Amino acid sequence: MTCYAVISLLNVRAVHPDRPTFLACCACLAVLFVLQMKHSAPGARLASRRSRAMTLSAQALMTYLPLTLFGWEWGGMAGFLAASVLLLTPLWVGWVLYLAITLSMIAYPVALGMGANDTAYFAIATALTGLVIYGLSTLSRLIVALFAARKELARVAVSNERLRFAQDLHDLLGYSLSAITLKSELTARLITTYPERAQEEVAGVLDLSRQALADVRTVASGYRDMSLSTEARSARAILTAADITAEVDVTLGALDPDIDTVLATVLREGVTNALRHSTMRHCTIRATREGAHVSLSLVNDGVGRGPQAVAPDSGNGLGNLRLRLAAVGGHLTSDIDDEGNFRLTAVAPLVPEVPHESALAPGPRFAGRTNATV
Known part of the structure; x- marks a missing residue:
């Protein structure tokens, strides 16, 4: 837009070198620049119909009225008006007005007695400028919508994880805590009359409390039996929904x-x-077997303030993943390759290098939990 404005300003000054005309041209260009920025903004279509009609009318006035003062040098500004009607009006209305504006840039040169070449130039320049500005403005709106969608996906992921946490707490601890309460009440009644039976119940309470503690660790750590192939299919679906090209080979x-x-x-x-x-x-996701180890790599081209910024020993993000891999004898690396892509690589042995029951969590996994009876 700045380049178009400067070109128009140079054309006007070349033909009308007097100072008043130059200043008037600068003022008109400034008004048009502000109006076009308003019309190309992401939320411009959300304005009221009256507001859009007023700003479009002002832009039309600042497009055609200066033609009487500056002549053909101002003709290039009609392309901005053509873009604005496409951006702010309903689809069919916008294209009808776009065509009318383009045709007006044929009528004007004809009225001035210009040749066929000049007439064709004005019409094509108006149509092309309108399409370029309309396309770039629409693209910026789509980018804003894409980032909003990504934020929403992240919010939904966090919400789902909170729901999983709440459900796991209810399923894992609801029974254990109810059983502990009942056994404790029974123990209170038996402790004076049947001390031996009371001791048995106390032992049962201890077992239940240990199991509840293990269950809490299971939920807090998020360790549950999961499938890499299932997660790969889920990742492909999520990335595709976010309009991200995903190459998955697992x-x-x-x-x-x-x-x-x-x-x-x-x-x-x-x-x-x-x-x-x-x-x-x-994003590329690939898993391969390499001798006695398996390697999983994630490569994406969106390096920013990304996950590599997480401190290794923070207990969150990459730091938490490193701890989980270390628990089974594996390791995690992250770096930026020569092409500027962020690469996350996890390498783990085919068989855990620690006792199976403690490979993933400080307590037994949910899949192996046994229920005591009251």
Whole structure:
């Protein structure tokens, strides 16, 4: 827009070098610039019909009225008006007005007695300028909508995780706490009359409390049996919904449950962080077997204040993933490659290098929980 304004200003000054005409041209260009910025803004269509009609009328006035003063040098400004009617009016109305504005730039040169070449130039320049400005303005609006959609996806992911946490707490602890309450009440009644039976009930309460503590650790750590292949399909769906090109190649076959869960967790956390903290347009997810190890890599082109900014020992983000991989004898690396892409790579052994029951969490997993009876 600035370049168009400068070109028009130079053309007017070349033909009308007097100072008053130059200042009048600067004033008209400033008004048109402000109006076009208002019409190209993302929320311009949300303005009231009256407001849009007034600003479009003002722009039409500042487009055609200066033609009487500046002549053909001002003709290039009609393209801005053509873009504005496409941006602010209903679809069919906008295209009718766009055509009418383009045709008016044929009538004007004809009225001045210009040749066919000049007439064609004015019409084509008006049509092209209108389409370019309309396309760029629409693209900026789509970009704003895309970022809003990504924020909404991240918000929904957080909300779903909170719901999972609440559901797991209810399912895991509801029974245990109810059983502890009942056993404690029974113990209170038996302690004076049947002390031996009371001791048995106390032992049962201790077992239940230990199980409840393990369940709390399970929920807090988020360790549940997960499938890498299932998470890969989910990641592809989420990325596609966010209009991100996703290349997913995860065909490892059966894996040890602990390794499968850790790698699935890395994939979920990596994709979630990339959606929340980067501006990626392309993401590649690939898993391969390398001897006695399996490697999972996530590469995206949206490096910004992304997940690599998380401190390794923070207990969150990449730091938490490093701890989970270390628990099974694996490791995690993150870097920016030569092409400026962010790469997250997790390497884990095919068989955990620690005792199976403690491979993932400080307590037994949800899948292995046993229920005591009252």
